[in-house]
Every structure is written in C-alpha cells, then in structure tokens.
Amino acid sequence: MSETIIGSTKVKTGFAEMFKGGVIMDVVNPEQARIAEDAGATAVMALERVPADIRREGGVSRMSNPEMVEGIIDAVSIPVMAKVRIGHYVEAQIIESLGVDFVDESEVLTPADEAYHIYKHDFKVPFVCGATNIGEALRRIAEGAAMIRTKGEAGTGNVVEAVRHARSVLGSIKSIASMPKEELMTFAKDHGAPYDLVLYVHEHAKLPVVNFAAGGVATPADAALMMQLGLDGVFVGSGIFKSGDPAKRAQAIVKAVTHFDNPDILADVSRNLGEAMVGINIDTLPEEELLAKRGW
Amino acid sequence: MNIGVLAVQGAFREHKLAFEDLGSKVIEIRLPEELDNIDALVIPGGESSTMAKLMKNYGLDIAINEFKASERAIWGTCAGAIAIASEINDFPEQPRLSLMDMTVDRNSYGRQIASFEVDLEIESFEEGFHAIFIRAPRILKIGDRVKVLATYKNDPVMVLENKILATVFHPELTQDRRIHKYFIEKLVKNS
Numbered sequence: 001m002s003e004t005i006i007g008s009t010k011v012k013t014g015f016a017e018m019f020k021g022g023v024i025m026d027v028v029n030p031e032q033a034r035i036a037e038d039a040g041a042t043a044v045m046a047l048e049r050v051p052a053d054i055r056r057e058g059g060v061s062r063m064s065n066p067e068m069v070e071g072i073i074d075a076v077s078i079p080v081m082a083k084v085r086i087g088h089y090v091e092a093q094i095i096e097s098l099g100v101d102f103v104d105e106s107e108v109l110t111p112a113d114e115a116y117h118i119y120k121h122d123f124k125v126p127f128v129c130g131a132t133n134i135g136e137a138l139r140r141i142a143e144g145a146a147m148i149r150t151k152g153e154a155g156t157g158n159v160v161e162a163v164r165h166a167r168s169v170l171g172s173i174k175s176i177a178s179m180p181k182e183e184l185m186t187f188a189k190d191h192g193a194p195y196d197l198v199l200y201v202h203e204h205a206k207l208p209v210v211n212f213a214a215g216g217v218a219t220p221a222d223a224a225l226m227m228q229l230g231l232d233g234v235f236v237g238s239g240i241f242k243s244g245d246p247a248k249r250a251q252a253i254v255k256a257v258t259h260f261d262n263p264d265i266l267a268d269v270s271r272n273l274g275e276a277m278v279g280i281n282i283d284t285l286p287e288e289e290l291l292a293k294r295g296w
Numbered sequence: 297m298n299i300g301v302l303a304v305q306g307a308f309r310e311h312k313l314a315f316e317d318l319g320s321k322v323i324e325i326r327l328p329e330e331l332d333n334i335d336a337l338v339i340p341g342g343e344s345s346t347m348a349k350l351m352k353n354y355g356l357d358i359a360i361n362e363f364k365a366s367e368r369a370i371w372g373t374c375a376g377a378i379a380i381a382s383e384i385n386d387f388p389e390q391p392r393l394s395l396m397d398m399t400v401d402r403n404s405y406g407r408q409i410a411s412f413e414v415d416l417e418i419e420s421f422e423e424g425f426h427a428i429f430i431r432a433p434r435i436l437k438i439g440d441r442v443k444v445l446a447t448y449k450n451d452p453v454m455v456l457e458n459k460i461l462a463t464v465f466h467p468e469l470t471q472d473r474r475i476h477k478y479f480i481e482k483l484v485k486n487s
Contacts, residue, residue: 011430014430018430019343021303022342022346099409101407102408258326
C-alpha cells in the first residue's frame with residue numbers, strides 16, 4: 001500500500017465540495033449548535049457574537065475562546081468551523097490545534113493585518129475566505145483558500161450586498177470564459193488576479209473551489225435567491241438566532257436551499273416563520289462600519 | 297440509460313459529471329416521483345445527518361426502499377454509505393435507509409485534519425485506485441452476504457451486496473472513472 005497523505009489541497013477542496021447544497025449556521029453556544037444540527041445544518045460556525053451583535057456592541061472582535069469552541073465540538077457530530085481575524089495566523093494555528101474542521105478568515109472580526117492575509121497553504125485545516133469580486137476571490141485561492149464565499153454585509157439582514165458580490169464574481173467568470181486568450185493577461189493585471197487561476201477559470205468556466213453565499217441572508221427566499229443566482233450553498237449568520245423562531249426558520253432555510261428552484265415548496269416553507277431579524281438599510285451605515293470593505 | 301443522483305445535499309454534481317463523461321443521462325433526484333424514470337440511484341457524499349432529514353421530509357426514504365425492492369442498483373459514497381447502512385454506531389436515532397447489512401461508524405478516521413488520500417487495491421481492477429477519504433465512516437461489521445471489494449488497513453472500504461454498492465471514499469472527486477464504469481457495467485446493465 002502507498003503512503004497516506006493528509007492536509008493536501010485535494011483533501012481540503014474535496015471537503016468543501018461536501019457542503020454544497022447545504023446551510024452553514026452561525027452559533028454562539030452548544031445549545032444553538034444542537035438546534036442548528038437538528039434543523040439539518042451541514043456545519044456550524046462557532047463564534048462569540050453573531051455579526052448583528054458585533055455591529056451593535058462594537059469593540060475589537062477576535063477569535064472565540066478555546067473552551068467555547070471545544071464545547072461546540074463536543075455538542076455536535078457535524079463539522080465545526082470557526083472564525084479568525086484577517087491576517088492573524090496565530091489565531092488560525094490555535095483554532096487548527098483545537099480540531100476545528102474549517103477556518104473562516106473573516107472580515108466580520110477586526111482585521112489583525114492591514115496588508116496581508118494568512119498564507120493558508122501552511123495549514124492542514126482548510127480555509128474559507130470572503131470575496132467581493134473575482135480578483136479578490138482568486139487572490140484568496142492563490143493563498144490557499146479551499147472555499148470562497150461572498151462577503152455580503154454581515155449582521156444587516158439585508159441581502160443586497162451578497163447579491164452584488166455574487167453577480168460580480170459570477171459575471172466575471174462568464175466573461176473570462178468567453179474572452180479570447182490574448183485578453184486574459186490584461187484582465188489578470190487589471191483585477192490583481194493570479195494569471196494561472198484566470199487561465200483555470202477560462203478553461204473550466206468556474207472557480208477551482210466551491211463558492212458560497214454569505215452576509216445578510218435572513219429568509220428562505222433570500223437563500224433560494226442566492227442558489228438561483230448560481231452559488232453552491234449558503235452561510236446564515238445573525239438571520240437564524242436573531243429571529244423569532246430559530247429552529248423553525250433554520251429548518252425552512254435548509255429546505256429552501258435543497259428545493260431552491262421549486263416555488264411551491266419555497267412558499268410552503270416560508271409560512272408561519274414568526275418575525276425575521278430586523279434589517280438595516282446599508283446606505284444608512286457610515287462607511288467605516290461597512291465590514292465588506294475589510295480585506296485586500 | 298438514466299442514472300439518478302440524489303441531489304438533496306452534497307457532492308452530487310461531481311457524480312453527475314462522471315456519469316455524463318461515460319455517456320449516461322443523469323437526473324437529479326429531490327422528490328420521490330423523480331425516481332420513476334431512472335435505472336439506478338447514486339447517493340453522494342455530503343453531511344449524512346442533513347441528507348437523512350431532507351430524505352425524510354418529502355418521503356424519499358420510503359420511495360428509495362421501494363426502488364430497491366424493484367431490483368434496481370444503488371451506490372452510496374461516504375455519507376451515502378452511511379445512509380444505506382442498517383446500523384450507525386453511536387447514532388441509533390439517525391434516520392437511515394437500511395439497504396445493506398452493515399454497521400458504520402461516522403467520522404471514524406478522525407476530524408477533517410485527519411482526512412487523507414491513499415492508493416487502494418480493488419478486486420478485479422488491474423491497477424491501484426487513488427482514493428480520497430474525507431471525515432470518512434468506517435465499516436465496523438458486515439453481514440454474510442456482503443462482499444468486500446477493497447480494504448484499507450484491514451477495514452472494508454468498498455463493499456457489495458447483491459445490487460447495492462458502498463464506498464466510504466470519494467471516486468467522484470478524481471478523474472478516474474473506473475468505479476463509475478464498474479457500477480454501470482456490472483450492476484446497472486446486468487439488470
């Protein structure tokens with residue numbers, strides 16, 4: 001028998017493929033993690049405060065405490081993800097050593113480095129990173145991200161930014177795929193995108209990793225919209241546990257992602273969900289409070 | 297020939313591409329009535345507990361058991377292998393289809409950082425098969441009628457019972473189509 005290999009790109013990106021058509025839910029304690037698992041979440045994202053609370057309370061937002069992450073790992077059998085600050089590779093080392101299954105290098109936390117993201121190839125644990133456009137997505141993949149998500153505008157319950165980012169990335173993929181080869185290098189230069197990855201997108205008409213929606217998804221209809229736009233799955237942050245009936249809303253969003261192109265089922269699961277989280281109009285937010293601007 | 301790929305959650309697109317490469321027509325299955333027009337069913341990898349709930353929601357669990365009774369072939373990979381097992385160690389409450397006489401243990405090789413790649417020898421395959429194991433289940437016990445086609449460190453990792461096939465690794469994540477071909481030629485065409 002040949003040698004066993006762990007922590008390879010194939011094992012990381014392959015794991016990300018398994019989340020497709022699923023919903024990854026933000027949770028802040030083991031009890032919420034169990035509710036998410038019972039509702040059919042494909043993974044939970046362990047964090048100290050959901051984005052809506054980070055937005056309200058302010059202050060520096062960091063990775064979660066080890067005991068909190070371990071409590072969630074012990075509570076559920078599905079994969080556990082956890083957030084680290086942009087550029088904070090020591091937080092990532094700690095999260096990896098706890099046995100977390102996926103690391104989110106996230107703009108929702110306060111960035112630790114104003115110029116550089118983590119060199120993610122150094123880790124055995126896979127990473128997901130946010131992106132607002134194709135250049136950003138391909139830079140993160142070149143650094144070793146095994147999964148990309150839209151940034152959206154987390155904690156607002158407003159899906160408009162996630163839609164903007166999804167349309168931007170997916171639109172660029174279509175245009176790269178149909179571009180004559182001689183235009184690819186200039187496209188790479190103009191978007192700060194690694195040329196070899198632009199070439200990959202040109203040949204395959206897709207990113208080399210899965211591409212999820214995140215930031216502002218609050219209803220089953222929002223989740224299905226992101227799927228119909230062409231994303232592979234959905235992260236829901238504040239949208240579930242800031243709503244009136246989290247268990248029911250969580251189940252409804254899970255069903256909506258599977259049956260995203262079946263309006264009868266979408267209508268059915270959207271019934272009697274109680275209050276959705278209160279949303280924020282993004283154009284009323286001051287520039288310095290926009291999380292999607294973080295990351296380089 | 298129509299191959300159905302269960303598409304409630306998980307890596308269904310990779311199986312779809314693999315079968316399309318081999319010239320089969322592939323139908324995505326999300327609701328029970330969609331099983332009517334297919335000759336064989338693949339249950340892909342994904343999150344087994346999520347897939348179990350989504351199958352139960354609209355009665356796919358019952359419909360798949362009727363599908364098996366019609367002697368059509370079924371193949372489960374990773375989470376799909378958990379779905380078709382008769383027993384799930386430590387999770388007796390997790391809904392399952394009980395299509396194959398075996399006991400599986402979820403995430404038995406460790407969490408994601410322990411996920412691995414390795415070359416396997418598969419019965420009747422001339423060359424080794426590069427296999428990807430992701431938070432893979434371990435097959436702890438198999439019934440007398442279950443045949444072992446491949447092992448990893450003495451654990452069965454590819455098993456066959458009549459027309460039901462299970463692999464705890466992910467052939468759909470590589471470009472090697474030999475297991476997909478095996479499924480079509482040995483289990484679907486021989487119907």
